[in-house]
Amino acid sequence: MSAYKIPEPVAGRMLIVDDDAINRAILENIFARFYGIEEAENGRVGLDKLLQNPDEYCAVLLDVVMPVMDGMEVLECLQALSLPERIPVFLITAEANDDTMRAAYRMGVMDVISKPVVPYVVERRVNSVVELFRARRRLGNVVLRQQSELLQQAQTIINLNYGMIEALSTAIEFRSEESGDHVRRIHDITKHLLAYTSMGEGMDAQTIEHIALASIMHDVGKIAIPDSILNKPGKLTPEEFEIMKSHTLQGAMLLEKIPQLRENEAYAYAYDIARHHHERWDGRGYPDGLRGEEISVWARVVSLADVYDALISKRVYKNALPREEALAMIRRGDCGAFDPRMLECFFSVEKELYALYDR
Numbered sequence: 001m002s003a004y005k006i007p008e009p010v011a012g013r014m015l016i017v018d019d020d021a022i023n024r025a026i027l028e029n030i031f032a033r034f035y036g037i038e039e040a041e042n043g044r045v046g047l048d049k050l051l052q053n054p055d056e057y058c059a060v061l062l063d064v065v066m067p068v069m070d071g072m073e074v075l076e077c078l079q080a081l082s083l084p085e086r087i088p089v090f091l092i093t094a095e096a097n098d099d100t101m102r103a104a105y106r107m108g109v110m111d112v113i114s115k116p117v118v119p120y121v122v123e124r125r126v127n128s129v130v131e132l133f134r135a136r137r138r139l140g141n142v143v144l145r146q147q148s149e150l151l152q153q154a155q156t157i158i159n160l161n162y163g164m165i166e167a168l169s170t171a172i173e174f175r176s177e178e179s180g181d182h183v184r185r186i187h188d189i190t191k192h193l194l195a196y197t198s199m200g201e202g203m204d205a206q207t208i209e210h211i212a213l214a215s216i217m218h219d220v221g222k223i224a225i226p227d228s229i230l231n232k233p234g235k236l237t238p239e240e241f242e243i244m245k246s247h248t249l250q251g252a253m254l255l256e257k258i259p260q261l262r263e264n265e266a267y268a269y270a271y272d273i274a275r276h277h278h279e280r281w282d283g284r285g286y287p288d289g290l291r292g293e294e295i296s297v298w299a300r301v302v303s304l305a306d307v308y309d310a311l312i313s314k315r316v317y318k319n320a321l322p323r324e325e326a327l328a329m330i331r332r333g334d335c336g337a338f339d340p341r342m343l344e345c346f347f348s349v350e351k352e353l354y355a356l357y358d359r
Contacts, residue, residue, distance in 0.1 A: 013038055013058065014037055014057070014058060015038050015057050016039050016061045017060065017061065017063060017074065018041075019066040020063070024041075026117065029119075042067050043062075043070055043074040044068045050078070059087065059126060060090065061090050061126070063092060063093055072107075075089065075091075075103075075109065078107070084108025085108065087133075088110040088129045092122070094115040111125055111126075113126075182313065186216060186306060186309060187212045189353050190211060190215040190301050194301060195208050197348060199301055199342055210265050210266040211269045211298045211301075214298070217270045218302050221251025221252070222247045224246070225244060229243055229244055245278070248286065254274075273299050279303070281295070281336075281339050292339075295339075304330075311335070313357075327350065
């Protein structure tokens with residue numbers, strides 16, 4: 001018993017392109033129970049119909065010898081648009097010589113069927129290929145849908161991770177009686193310095209985004225600092241300052257212990273920034289006493305961003321300083337030694353950075 005299954009009538013149209021009305025009628029009689037049939041009396045008319053809405057057609061039966069535009073010319077146009085990859089094209093011709101067949105297959109024809117046609121043969125050959133194209137399209141749609149779902153899931157996870165990072169960083173700012181805007185401003189200043197000055201030279205946009213995200217975790221280690229020190233309104237004693245300084249090491253250790261974060265591309269930057277954003281260009285910073293270019297570019301940038309924001313913002317231990325006074329302090333080195341090139345970059349865009357603040 002044959003395994004061939006007669007297809008059920010389905011939505012979709014078949015285009016029959018042949019200058020002979022009798023040939024068109026024969027083919028319509030074979031396929032009308034399976035497809036909606038459209039006819040064209042020459043290649044030009046057929047091509048125009050097809051190009052109006054190609055996705056409505058499930059197959060094209062194409063004669064070779066026709067007036068105005070022959071079948072091979074139609075094929076050339078279809079091949080230029082890659083349509084034979086989406087719609088099966090069948091050459092049905094009495095001119096099935098080797099050269100014609102070779103050229104037709106090269107241009108994407110699925111089958112070459114000789115006239116006069118044998119109805120049950122042409123039906124089976126055409127319907128089998130149409131069903132194959134449909135199955136491939138269904139599979140492609142499933143794959144695309146699955147890819148889309150996976151991308152959405154991945155984006156959800158990324159957003160969740162970013163949300164957790166922001167929540168953790170902001171919670172620490174609230175704990176130290178800050179508004180929580182500090183981490184947002186550090187993010188924005190870091191991103192601006194890297195994106196619009198030579199400090200970000202050689203970095204692509206994605207890398208800059210990762211570093212900006214990492215910058216908001218610079219003070220995550222303050223979670224381990226006692227409130228009595230963290231929120232002390234007056235000057236810290238030497239002993240208290242040593243405890244405060246430990247937030248750099250505490251932050252690095254905390255980030256190391258979050259396995260989900262270690263898989264994030266921002267992790268390496270976050271770890272380095274948390275540990276080294278208090279290092280100084282002259283080697284007099286902490287915790288490792290790094291000097292000059294031993295300090296990573298991103299740690300240098302966050303260090304300056306942190307100082308700038310601290311000076312011109314109100315803190316529990318001080319009022320906001322006037323902008324001019326804050327800039328003068330940075331220039332004089334009152335807040336530590338910074339990379340000279342970075343200072344040039346900073347002052348070249350400081351007006352734009354100051355505009356980030358709502359005054």
